[in-house]
Amino acid sequence: MNSPLLEKLMDFATQIVLFYEEFSKSKKDTTIAKQLLRSATNVGAKTNENEG
Numbered sequence: 001m002n003s004p005l006l007e008k009l010m011d012f013a014t015q016i017v018l019f020y021e022e023f024s025k026s027k028k029d030t031t032i033a034k035q036l037l038r039s040a041t042n043v044g045a046k047t048n049e050n051e052g
Helices: 004-026 031-051
Strands: none
Touching: 004 031
16 A cells, blocks of 8 residues: 555544444444445545556
């Protein structure tokens, strides 16, 4: 992973995953949080796919 963009996207996705884990412990309705999790991790996957 030599791309600065991919490194930033990985850091972003990691932070969102950590946020989701904490948020889902305290809230019953996590529909929006689940969408945020999917979106945050998808952008890195798509970028990695296009660069590789």
